[in-house]
Amino acid sequence: MSITKASTQTDIDQIASMAHGIRHRVLEHTVKNNGGYLSQACSAAEILSCLYTKLVNLAPLASPLEPRDFVNVPSKNFTEYITGAEFHGEKGPALDRLFISPAHYALVIYAALIETGRLTEKSLEKFNKDGTTVEMIGAEHSPGFETTTGSLSQALSQAGGVALARKLRGESGKTWIFMSDGEFQEGQTWEALAAISFHNLSNVRVIVDVNRNQVDGPMEKVMSIEPLTERIKSFGWDVEKIDGNDINQILAAGSTFQDKPKVILGYTDPAKGIEILKDRPDALHYVRFANPFEKIKYNNFLKAWK
């Protein structure tokens, strides 16, 4: 077990500052728009920062890209359709691919792309505005997305198909999937875990934001998925359980592999960095301010934040 040589203290500081930037941008957006997927930024900021900087080998972009305007959905009559994967750079046999599974994290993904220099700063102004691809729940034309996974748990199977195709072509690049823990309530996830293991797709890497919260509240009150580590292990995967807000642990888990597909379960704090979220009742999926006082409270927190 070793951290990759590139992960110096400077790198870790840089990732930490990037994670802060993600939270800051999402909080700013949430206050301005009186609502947003704020908790997901708190839980996933370190995971996404590590993925985009150190773990996933994506081709660099010369400069941040502008999000495209929406033109049309894919069809045989619309051949100019361009997927949001362009924000992940050119594809290549030795390069990695990254699939974002929980499309409800779109706001957080856009913030991460801005922080990593792949999406222009002003793009968040287009979030959920008519006629843009910067949609509230990402579709495959939205920045950073390659599949349409607003209906949850469908990315792992699709990425499995991509990984199988890459294996058939003898490509060395890995196929990464970022997932949310709620998706482990869906039967399809377990079908996909079985199939990826059965077909020996050992270049598949899954990293999960285990924030233990879903729309109806804490997962243990809605539908428990534990013991997740043991369950996934029994499907033939390498599983590593870590603190998903600890950059050192994420980088270490993301750099050490056996000859089998791997799931990294990052247990995270859904209020990390914005502790006033803990004052809210058990409803963190989408933060909408209950009254003007709450909005002032978050605005004051934002202003006081360095």
Place this chain on the structure above:
Amino acid sequence: MAYEIVKRPHVENFVRWSKFKPEVVVLSADLTSSCEVGKFRDTFPERFFSFGLGEQNMLGFAGGLAREGFEPWIHTFAVFIYRRPLDQLEMSVAYPNLRVRMVGFLPGITTPGGVTHQAIDDVNVLRGIPNMTILETGDATEVESVLDVAHEVDGPVYIRMLRGEISRIFPKNEVMEFNTARILSTGTDVTVLSSGISTEEALRAIPALQEHGVSVQHLHISTLKPFTDPRVIESLKSNKYGVITMENHSVIGGLGSAVADLIAEHGIGKKLIKIGLKDTYAHGASQKYLLHKYGMSARNLIEATEKLMDKNLKISEEELSQTRVIDVHSTAKAEAL
């Protein structure tokens, strides 16, 4: 009319057809021999992928493979393509307009497997899905030639496929053509449009109708979506008494409904009688029994014609051409459901 009976044509034909198409891969959900791709599995094991009983995941894998330039041919029973994994079919395959071919066996009442195995509303469900192309096979020639038709489509294709002992109604060299109806007879009294196995059933009744002086225009339909063939539109106009559709499917949302749309959209103003399952599930029994039980037989076409013409044609049972009875336990039938 006695047709040549072809035994399991897909088995050899698919192997031959895919031999020099390395991008063609087969995805199966534990129904490999039942869907007549056991020989493909044994001939090209490196292009065959087993997914067990997990159709939702299989549809997603198919999408991923298609995104990377492979052409996945899913082989399973039709019900397991459009019922359980419909969300995956829509979001992982249809929305991105991927070149996934979904070969659905046991359309309608072609199986004694009962309600769980009988795809009676698949055309209805899938016709509403953007980007989908829907093809249906009606004989051995179409089972063989549907492969080329599907292969050319830039997007997802769903095929209502036949297996086992299949009549060869159309000459082997008269292959299926995309969005092109076969004109089986021309006439001026009534227009009959049939699809799938209903065409063979219609062909039992039409000679008797003609014997009794009814001038029948008969078209066989093998492309259910898109449904824009000018031959079809023309046939709907050129009849004196009206139109009859005959399909191995619910009368809601299938061929009959597609025809109704055309009649209305083109202001044709003809009466339409839809022969098919009348908004009901069926149950497990033989095809011959079910065709009679649910009013989808040659006799029902005679009755529909009489109704349109308001005339008793006095056609006896003996005048209808012989029904072909398939032995459920014949050796050509896949051993398992």
